[in-house]
Amino acid sequence: MAHGQITYVDADPSSNTTLADGSTLQDETHYSSTLNNADGLWNLRSFANESTVFGSNDSGAEDCPRLRTTVTGLEAGTTYNVYVYFWGATGANWRLRAGLENLAGELDGYNSAHTTTSSFATSSYLTDNAGGSDLNPGPLTTATDSDPAIENGGYFSGSVETAEGNRSLYQVLLGQVTSTDGTLSVYVDDLANQSSVNRTWFDGVGYQAVSEPSLTYLDADPELNTTLADGTEMNLTASPSNPEDYDSDASSATLPSNWKLRTGFANDSTVLAAAPAADAPVLRTALSGLTPGAIYEVNAHYWAVDTSQNWRFAAGLRADSLSTGGAQIGGENLAGFDSTLLFINAPVLLSEDNRSLYPTEPWLHAR
Template sequence: MISKICGNGILRVVAMIVLYGTVVNGQNARDVVKGNLIQFNDNGAWCWYQDERAVVDKARGRLIVGSDASDNGVGGSPRNGDIDAVIFDLQNRQAERYALMEGGTNFGGCDDHHAPAFLVMPDGRYLAFYAGHNSNNNSYWRFFYTDRWGIEHAFNWNNIPGGTDFRTTYSNLFYLAAEDKLYNIARTYARSPNLMVSTDSGQNWSYGGLLTEPDVSIGYVNGYFKYWSSGVDRIDFVATEHHPRDYNTSIYHGYMKNGQSFKSDGTLLDSDITDKTAPKPADFTLVFGANTRVNGDLMSRCWAIDLAAYDDGTIATIFKARVNDDPNHPSNDPDHAFFYARYDGATWTSTYLGKAGKKMYSSEQDYVGLGALHPNDPEVIFISTPFDPRDDAALGVREILKGVTADHGATWTWTPITQKSVRDNFRPIVPSWDENNTALLWWRGTYLSAQNFDAAVVGIIECNSETVERMHYVDATAANTFLTNGSPLITTGPDANMGAADDRWHERTGFGNGNSVLTSAEVSGENAPVLKTQMIVSEAGTYDVWINFWANPTADWRIKAGLAADRMQLFRQMACKQVEADDHDTALTLTSSGNTFLYQAYLGRVRVAANETLNVYVDDHAIQTGTSGTRIGNTARTWYDGVSYAKVNTAVVSVAEHKKISNEFVLRQNSPNPFKPSTTITYSLPKAAHVTVKVYNLLGREVATLTDQQTPAGTHQVIWNAQSAPSGIYFYKISVGNFSKTKKMILLQ
């Protein structure tokens, strides 16, 4: 049972269940993922009070993902504290990693609070902001220019009027088109959120004011804030009064617009946010109060997790609360629960989602796996939990589950994204994209503290316009696998024994598909040569490509591979998924003795002509995790077992094919956005009506009429060809009787 909290009481509702499971050759599989698991960074994690940690550049087809690296992960101490930006090409599905600040130079090493925030600028550049975890008084930023990040700049908060009394943490980066201003929100003066503002596209920054101030400083800091903005005219936020370990916190909502701050219903609280006086967090609209009872259980010490506002005016948030923890004598290891809350324009209504589990490590009583709202679909959420929300069954580790509601959040249908994982899956995020495309990202591994973890950034990308055929398997043999210079591969073996530590590949029989695998580092550390497996693809088209390797889920087996010799990634079992029955067009051997399973790592996407040769490069990497060069065998071995590829089919898919037409008038975000020189605007009508869609510039002048006619019910599209218009920000507006809606778009000529 789950409970829905209403303004006047609690309504019991039943959670719907979707079953999803898998069996491999009669044995329970491990590390099952629903979708194509992609590794974005082999060493990384993030906190959750910096946004946006990932953004989609729809104009160029890129996904930008930020994280912080640990010396306990891949690469060891040389990567400790690297603040990384990964730019992932959505066409070839390959990643390029950049270090914004190597080794956390100014911050003293690794801390997931150092993860950067990103913004795709109106002119197409990428802006990254990052700060230490109470390390100094600075916020740092860089711009990305075509193929490189520019020089690092710093804003010293001690130079604001009156200076600051607390070191800086977090970056939250937004652009408001109506003001043509950039905002970065950081925790600094008064241990509270402060604003820095730029009116010249980020070249210069000035102090923008104090968003909230405390009634009294209690414990560590004065409030935790999650932010959201559509990029048009306001920034929404949800907040607590203090840190939940120091205070019995509630959740509040407000927003800032035109230099002022407001409650949810538009009540003005601060007429000038540019100074150092401000409302208190508790002055804003109460979303969920501490000491609320749900189904007889006492909820206390809440913490905000995610926030989003939608086209229909709905605002939603996910938060967590302690369960049955004495507010006056709090536990050091309390139970937690997830909640979802939705604002309909008049009232906040909250729904219990399920158990969130215990703390993630000893010194942080309120750290849980967190969750994410889908920013383009108000009916979808994701959570990371060690308990199945369908029946409260213990899952052993934190798994990612997808929730879908058909009744505005009152009930949820749950489907596992990850299942039977060996490592935890933490802190999912979903960057804003569009209704037909979703990127779900999280990090997976072992989390000892914010300063010490062994994790990889992974995720899945779903595109409604794509269908991927079943995979075709190609075994790696002496006939198709060579050294990179074309020389024949001469292995030791073949035999059923482990290969000697001789820096050569060994053909071990009795395992794998084709009854053998190519192995390295089975006994001790080796450095075998790079291999190239070649295959002829008979049919022209676009193909996804994977490398197959065997692994023991309790060890750290791995493989290094890529579609080019200089673009290989290290893939460890913990960041990969097991191959499942029916994935391929022929049956494969998926399990073997010694608790070994066939795993798969995604290499990317290629376009090939008919009968073209496809090359895949493969290497071992017997370097102990957490070191930069210590060789180790056995637990870090490589068992290579061939390549898989699958054809990707793309079709133009209408909104109506993937989502029911709304029973209301709906105006959707244009696509692509930013765009050059044309873009498509989609809208839906529940009934026939006279429709006008017009385009305006920043001054409010009409520049184009895209339609002005009677239109039947259904989903429709209009195209604006802006070839003769200058670059800049434009607004498009639909008018249907008494209904009107306006959205922003960006033209890049």
């Protein structure tokens, strides 16, 4: 679905950022504006947007207190996409915990680098000072001949610094909030007691008014829109031997490393399936007919058995950095929803026998 510009709000201890319980931040008690020590205080460093960033684990292992950044002046009753922004550096994996609720346990964690050994979700940088990015290729008009790099082409409602030195700004969509009183809050924490390569640099939050739902479902079809990741066309054959080959239910022989087009199931009565032990090639499904300059949320949809099994799936906007996991990757399944309230091209099949359709968490993409 398409939305408007994102409004960036810089985290500031003097105006909008407190301890998680709302208590005022005290200089040299909860943060330090002059020192950069491993002392359990956030380091208010002179980098990034508004020349301030909350740093932790910069000089050694520490555990800084949880923060709350509150946005005011919103329209009561309006639903907003809510984002958090942190920094990552080349050759390191900087991290952040963040959420929309002050949970008793740990907040969800986010990495700046892809890793298969961490339970933290991998984030994507907005752009770099070489221009363009994998998350939003093309439309960001960041000044590419400057350091720091500034995005001022309309992605945000104002100018936002997105790269500085060997560092890039990372964006996480935390979810949606319907403001009841014209405010919303984001809770942020560090990953406690880490080395400097896993430090936290928290910069600010963002919000974006949500338009009326306008999801469009596109069925993956190897004859129309789905190829290998490099664009190689897929080939239907009874005897698969190459990565681009796939067979169908009519074939008796199936190689475990190839895709199978199952018929009589799911939307449009077709679904691309891989065997449990398969290492099927990465596919690419291309969307066309989008509005130039518009920002879209993009989801992948996949099927999973509701109980006793863990069907697994990997997807993303970058072929070399796919989010992986079982049904939990997308959270709640769509069984029980009315597809006419979700998709403009409804009806869309959301459940079938003991299987349900799951959406991945949305990725942000601009055209």
